[in-house]
Amino acid sequence: MALHLDNPPMSEPYAAAAQALRDATTVTVTTHLNPDGDGIGAGLALLHALEGLGKRVRFLCPSRLASIYAFLPGFTRIEPVTDEATAKALPASDVVISCDCGDRKRLGAVMAAPRGLLINLDHHATNDRFGDINLVDVVAESSGVVVSTLLRELGVPLDRVLATCLYTTIVFDTGRFMHSNTTAHTFRWTAELLDTGIDAAEINRKLTYTRTPHDLAVLRLGLEHLAVDALEPRLAGIALSAAAIAAVGEPEDWGDMVDVPRSLAGNCVGYLLRESADGKFVRCSLRANPPWEVSPVAEAFGGGGHKQAAGCTFPGSLADAQRDVVARLRKQLTG
Ligand SMILES: [Mn+2]
Numbered sequence: 001m002a003l004h005l006d007n008p009p010m011s012e013p014y015a016a017a018a019q020a021l022r023d024a025t026t027v028t029v030t031t032h033l034n035p036d037g038d039g040i041g042a043g044l045a046l047l048h049a050l051e052g053l054g055k056r057v058r059f060l061c062p063s064r065l066a067s068i069y070a071f072l073p074g075f076t077r078i079e080p081v082t083d084e085a086t087a088k089a090l091p092a093s094d095v096v097i098s099c100d101c102g103d104r105k106r107l108g109a110v111m112a113a114p115r116g117l118l119i120n121l122d123h124h125a126t127n128d129r130f131g132d133i134n135l136v137d138v139v140a141e142s143s144g145v146v147v148s149t150l151l152r153e154l155g156v157p158l159d160r161v162l163a164t165c166l167y168t169t170i171v172f173d174t175g176r177f178m179h180s181n182t183t184a185h186t187f188r189w190t191a192e193l194l195d196t197g198i199d200a201a202e203i204n205r206k207l208t209y210t211r212t213p214h215d216l217a218v219l220r221l222g223l224e225h226l227a228v229d230a231l232e233p234r235l236a237g238i239a240l241s242a243a244a245i246a247a248v249g250e251p252e253d254w255g256d257m258v259d260v261p262r263s264l265a266g267n268c269v270g271y272l273l274r275e276s277a278d279g280k281f282v283r284c285s286l287r288a289n290p291p292w293e294v295s296p297v298a299e300a301f302g303g304g305g306h307k308q309a310a311g312c313t314f315p316g317s318l319a320d321a322q323r324d325v326v327a328r329l330r331k332q333l334t335g
Pocket of ligand 1: 100123142173
């Protein structure tokens with residue numbers, strides 16, 4: 001892949017973000033609602049690195065956290081802030097740095113915290129540039145890759161703690177080095193992390209072989225609802241009603257259930273639709289195998305993401321989402 005050669009390095013936002021962080025005394029790190037391994041790993045790497053530079057740092061998170069990330073160094077430092085009143089009462093920080101978040105509303109209550117400059121650090125092509133400084137590097141495989149380039153700019157060397165956090169970001173955002181964003185650069189970058197002496201296999205086990213009996217019951221629920229589209233055999237998905245989810249119990253994390261439909265031979269587009277408990281909206285996770293794309297569908301319903309991995313929140317019932325979102329996905333395949 002010649003991506004890094006074709007695109008001139010975007011040095012300006014890196015320099016601007018580094019300068020803002022050098023000038024700051026207090027920094028708040030945050031990530032998006034329902035944070036994943038990239039948002040949490042990238043944010044924790046920043047927390048450790050900025051503390052090493054003598055900054056006073058907090059990590060505020062707009063949702064509760066999945067416990068599979070509890071092994072990450074600094075995990076207990078992450079403070080869930082889920083209501084605006086709590087956020088408003090926090091002391092102001094000079095800089096807020098948001099990791100892996102494509103738009104302001106996905107920062108939830110944290111946006112209400114008093115602050116100076118807002119740095120928007122991300123790698124999603126659909127990022128709407130909501131920050132005062134927009135460090136949106138769409139060439140980066142994960143937000144952790146953006147963080148590592150920023151740390152180089154700040155003169156922070158890699159160590160095991162940083163490498164553990166950053167390795168988690170790449171495992172998560174490349175789907176364990178399986179997605180189309182996995183390039184020669186990905187492996188070179190990851191090799192630098194492994195050079196610090198981290199045990200990659202152990203981290204992989206902690207990220208993968210940690211299913212509880214409840215997680216497996218949720219997986220069974222998904223398998224029971226797996227369906228190939230009646231009109232388009234290359235499209236398959238799982239649609240879960242509020243009642244079906246309530247019968248098993250909401251998991252901490254839906255993990256990679258959306259990859260189940262995509263794992264069918266011949267599948268090109270997979271989806272997971274989850275109705276909210278009140279039946280008022282449906283969370284849609286969309287995946288495609290190249291050259292097919294799902295980000296246009298997510299964007300059509302006010303969401304976003306990457307070309308082959310995107311999501312949106314559909315306002316309506318599961319039946320409405322099954323009609324409207326699935327019809328759009330079908331159209332993606334038929335042109
Ligand atoms: Mn990401």
